[in-house]
Amino acid sequence: MTEARELIIEVKGMTCDHCERSVAKALKSVPGVREVLEVSHADAEARVLAGPEATADRIERAVAKAGYGARVKEQSKGADVPAEIRKTGGEFDLLIVAAPRGLPLPSKLRTSAPGSPWSKAARSVGPA
DSSP states (O other): OOOOEEEEEEEESOOSHHHHHHHHHHHHTSTTEEEEEEEETTTTEEEEEEOTTSOHHHHHHHHHHTTOEEEEEEEOOOOSSOEEEEEETTEEEEEEOOOOTTOOOOSOSSOOOTTOHHHHHHHHHOOO
16 A cells, blocks of 8 residues: 555635535545545635545546536645554554643543553552
Protein backbone atom coordinates (compact mmCIF):
# COMPACT_ATOMS: atom_id res chain seq x y z
CA MET A 1 0.00 0.00 0.00
CA THR A 2 1.36 3.42 -0.94
CA GLU A 3 1.66 6.13 1.64
CA ALA A 4 -1.33 8.42 2.15
CA ARG A 5 -1.14 12.12 2.89
CA GLU A 6 -3.63 14.56 4.34
CA LEU A 7 -4.77 17.28 1.95
CA ILE A 8 -6.59 20.50 2.77
CA ILE A 9 -9.02 21.70 0.11
CA GLU A 10 -10.53 25.19 -0.03
CA VAL A 11 -14.18 24.84 -1.10
CA LYS A 12 -16.26 27.81 -2.28
CA GLY A 13 -20.04 27.91 -2.40
CA MET A 14 -21.00 25.67 0.53
CA THR A 15 -23.73 27.17 2.72
CA CYS A 16 -25.26 24.25 4.64
CA ASP A 17 -25.00 20.63 5.81
CA HIS A 18 -26.43 19.38 2.52
CA CYS A 19 -23.59 21.13 0.70
CA GLU A 20 -21.09 19.39 2.99
CA ARG A 21 -22.61 15.99 2.16
CA SER A 22 -22.49 16.75 -1.58
CA VAL A 23 -18.83 17.75 -1.40
CA ALA A 24 -17.99 14.68 0.71
CA LYS A 25 -19.69 12.42 -1.85
CA ALA A 26 -17.75 14.09 -4.68
CA LEU A 27 -14.46 13.68 -2.80
CA LYS A 28 -15.16 9.99 -2.11
CA SER A 29 -15.60 9.45 -5.85
CA VAL A 30 -12.02 10.52 -6.62
CA PRO A 31 -9.68 7.57 -7.20
CA GLY A 32 -7.11 7.54 -4.42
CA VAL A 33 -9.16 9.38 -1.80
CA ARG A 34 -9.06 6.88 1.04
CA GLU A 35 -11.08 8.85 3.59
CA VAL A 36 -12.91 12.15 3.83
CA LEU A 37 -11.78 13.42 7.24
CA GLU A 38 -13.87 16.61 7.41
CA VAL A 39 -16.00 18.92 5.30
CA SER A 40 -17.01 22.26 6.85
CA HIS A 41 -19.13 24.93 5.22
CA ALA A 42 -18.30 27.25 8.14
CA ASP A 43 -14.56 26.98 7.45
CA ALA A 44 -15.05 26.65 3.66
CA GLU A 45 -12.68 23.72 3.52
CA ALA A 46 -12.37 19.95 3.47
CA ARG A 47 -9.67 17.54 4.58
CA VAL A 48 -9.02 14.15 2.98
CA LEU A 49 -6.60 11.29 3.36
CA ALA A 50 -5.36 10.53 -0.15
CA GLY A 51 -2.87 8.42 -2.05
CA PRO A 52 -0.71 9.76 -4.90
CA GLU A 53 -3.33 8.90 -7.55
CA ALA A 54 -5.67 11.54 -6.03
CA THR A 55 -4.19 14.53 -7.83
CA ALA A 56 -5.17 18.14 -7.17
CA ASP A 57 -6.69 18.29 -10.66
CA ARG A 58 -8.89 15.22 -10.08
CA ILE A 59 -10.05 16.51 -6.70
CA GLU A 60 -10.83 20.00 -8.02
CA ARG A 61 -12.73 18.63 -11.05
CA ALA A 62 -14.84 16.26 -8.90
CA VAL A 63 -15.86 19.08 -6.55
CA ALA A 64 -16.57 21.40 -9.52
CA LYS A 65 -18.79 18.72 -11.07
CA ALA A 66 -20.81 18.77 -7.82
CA GLY A 67 -21.29 22.53 -8.27
CA TYR A 68 -18.65 24.03 -5.98
CA GLY A 69 -15.32 25.76 -6.43
CA ALA A 70 -12.28 23.94 -5.09
CA ARG A 71 -8.56 24.46 -4.75
CA VAL A 72 -6.17 22.05 -3.08
CA LYS A 73 -4.31 24.40 -0.74
CA GLU A 74 -1.66 22.30 0.90
CA GLN A 75 -0.67 19.06 2.44
CA SER A 76 -1.41 19.14 6.15
CA LYS A 77 1.70 19.44 8.30
CA GLY A 78 0.29 17.32 11.16
CA ALA A 79 0.43 18.07 14.85
CA ASP A 80 3.10 20.34 16.32
CA VAL A 81 3.39 18.12 19.38
CA PRO A 82 4.88 14.71 18.57
CA ALA A 83 2.90 11.88 20.13
CA GLU A 84 2.90 8.12 20.09
CA ILE A 85 -0.33 6.16 20.23
CA ARG A 86 0.00 2.56 21.28
CA LYS A 87 -2.72 -0.07 21.68
CA THR A 88 -2.48 -2.11 24.87
CA GLY A 89 -5.08 -4.44 26.29
CA GLY A 90 -8.02 -3.10 24.30
CA GLU A 91 -7.27 0.53 25.17
CA PHE A 92 -5.25 3.23 23.50
CA ASP A 93 -2.48 4.95 25.43
CA LEU A 94 -1.30 8.41 24.45
CA LEU A 95 2.28 9.28 25.28
CA ILE A 96 3.17 12.93 24.79
CA VAL A 97 6.81 13.03 23.81
CA ALA A 98 7.24 16.80 23.96
CA ALA A 99 5.05 19.80 24.63
CA PRO A 100 5.74 23.50 24.19
CA ARG A 101 6.58 25.30 27.44
CA GLY A 102 3.51 26.73 29.10
CA LEU A 103 1.08 24.35 27.40
CA PRO A 104 -1.45 23.16 29.99
CA LEU A 105 -1.87 19.40 29.93
CA PRO A 106 -4.86 17.54 31.31
CA SER A 107 -4.09 15.99 34.67
CA LYS A 108 -5.21 12.61 33.41
CA LEU A 109 -4.80 11.86 29.73
CA ARG A 110 -6.44 8.45 29.90
CA THR A 111 -7.77 5.92 32.36
CA SER A 112 -5.14 3.63 33.83
CA ALA A 113 -5.99 0.02 33.17
CA PRO A 114 -4.65 -2.51 35.68
CA GLY A 115 -1.50 -4.06 34.28
CA SER A 116 -0.95 -1.22 31.80
CA PRO A 117 2.68 -0.10 31.60
CA TRP A 118 1.42 3.46 32.16
CA SER A 119 -0.51 2.76 35.38
CA LYS A 120 2.74 2.38 37.39
CA ALA A 121 4.16 5.55 35.84
CA ALA A 122 0.95 7.46 36.59
CA ARG A 123 1.05 6.36 40.24
CA SER A 124 4.69 7.43 40.60
CA VAL A 125 3.85 10.95 39.42
CA GLY A 126 1.14 11.38 42.01
CA PRO A 127 -2.57 12.12 42.08
CA ALA A 128 -4.21 14.33 39.51
